Amino acid sequence: RGYDAIWFTSATDALAALRDNEVDVVLTDVRMPGTSGLQLCQQISTTYPSIPVIVMTAFGSMETAVAALRSGAYDFITKPVEMDLLAVSLQRAIDHHQLQDRVRRLTETVDHAKHFGDIIGDSSAMQTIYSQLSQLASTDTSVLLTGESGTGKELVARSIHRRSRRNAGPFIAVNCAALPETLLESELFGHAKGAFTDARSERKGLFVQAEGGTLFLDEIGELPLPMQSKLLRALEQRTVRPVGSEREVPFDARIVSATNRDLEAAIHDNTFREDLYYRVNVIQLELPPLRARGGDILLIAEHFLQDFATRMNKCVTALGERVAERLLGYDWPGNVRELRNVMERAVALSRHEVVTVEDLPDKIRNHRAKQIVLGGDDPTEMISLEEMERRYIMHVLGATGGNQTQAARILGVDRKTLYRKLKEQA
Incomplete structure (x- = not known):
């Protein structure tokens, strides 16, 4: 149904994966080697309270269901699993997680605004x-x-x-x-x-x-x-x-x-x-300068998108992946003021719910990530390892048309790690 899934046969491996991957929902059996599914559920509930856990078992007794819910489970499904019911449960859990994430981000925004006003x-x-x-x-x-x-x-x-x-x-x-x-x-x-x-x-x-x-x-x-x-x-x-x-x-x-x-x-x-x-x-x-602020570019762009969509009474809700790649690869000589102008134009011209590359000015729409230049043999021309990584990430994003999932796969990292690097690097 379009979900990206990673699977493990032990609770230890699953917990390790949660540290390095952005996960919307965990589906676990009660009986597993070593740590049980209920113990795993309890550990996830303690360490990652925002991630919903769905527990499956062939022993669908009331006692097991109560134990699962007390362990922090979001839902409880008995085997043999009916796929339609599983699909509904998964989607509800994912929606719940995304709603919690939006609430958290809004809360952080409000708290931030109390201290630093409109600085994003x-x-x-x-x-x-x-x-x-x-x-x-x-x-x-x-x-x-x-x-x-x-x-x-x-x-x-x-x-x-x-x-x-x-x-x-x-x-x-x-x-x-x-x-x-x-x-x-x-x-x-x-x-x-x-x-x-x-x-x-x-x-x-x-x-x-x-x-x-x-x-x-x-x-x-x-x-x-x-x-x-x-x-x-x-x-x-x-x-x-x-x-x-x-x-x-x-x-x-x-x-x-x-x-x-x-x-x-x-x-x-x-x-x-x-x-x-x-x-x-x-x-x-x-x-x-904005070009030195990495992933802030997308945060600020999304803020302006929401602001102008509200002002213009338009249903424009997100940036397309290719748009994100263009924004991240541009130098922004006019800094935040220029980004504001670009987003106002994009929302005004957009005919879809998602801003597309066609909504951007020519100088940004036609921009491509530069060739990876590592410098010559002269030590004064050589670049740092951090700069080399930044250039390669932008090169891969350009080659994949801004598809972060595909870029992460090529780079050998998960999407969460790639997003973090984009935020950290300029």
Whole structure:
């Protein structure tokens, strides 16, 4: 009926297999060499409580049935087995396991959201970020977020605010590259009535508006040098002087800054002040590019798929296997922002419940995993064993059209192991 089955003649071998394989249901006889089926059921129930176990026996007494259920069995079938009844029991058990898995993932998502907001990912690169965010929670230190454009710096800034003791205060974000210098000074520091032609009334700047909360200075590397001097003065004195005023106004806000530029190189080029750099860069978090986050790509893609399907009121529920291979093999120069755009397009164009390769942009649809290049004889050109494994996995996925089951068979691993490696490797 389309199930992939693995079988064993001993409970010991079966338990060993459960450690290395993704299993939806276990079907066991009561009588086996060594450990009995009921003992196996009890061990599975203790170690792998989410995996349902169906117990079969030729001795269909009430006592045996009760013993099986007490051992943690999901169902109990007597022999000779009626195949239709077995099929129904198997499907019910599989549905139950998948439902439990969905509930678990939803629970994890909710718990994660409580701590890290809309940040998605469980790769090792992101686990490092989560650890750093947790350490920042109790401090009021200035933070500099670095990384390529589209890596989610504002999401991380919001998470820092949400987890801090200032979370009851406002979170105010400003893009330093979006406004000319004259307007930016008024926006940040405020202005007095009559300070310029349209200043008909006094206005508080964002530093003061962020009182008791967090001010997020995005693209701080784009500030012109004169504005950098004024910002440095404000951060050192913890006061701002509104445009057109002689009065100093104190502020109490945590400063989180972000840039996709190399500020140390900018200091060398005399386009960014070194003293301002050390003022905003007390703690630096470098956000990884999407291509370095392995299986997070699929997690984020599925999140966007569900989000846009709901917004567009479309029944699009999953990514096709060939789509997964294309997404994993692409470099994502635009990072999460580009992936969001791709998934919005795919959901909008999709005519099926499953997103297909035809729904992807040409640059991704026509992408193929690169040839495996191991380097030449020069030691400086040679690659690590980890990188060699990554390239070979992508090569096999490309050759199988993204069929993970077939790829796992060629690689000599189970699907669970392959999925884990895809999540771990970039």
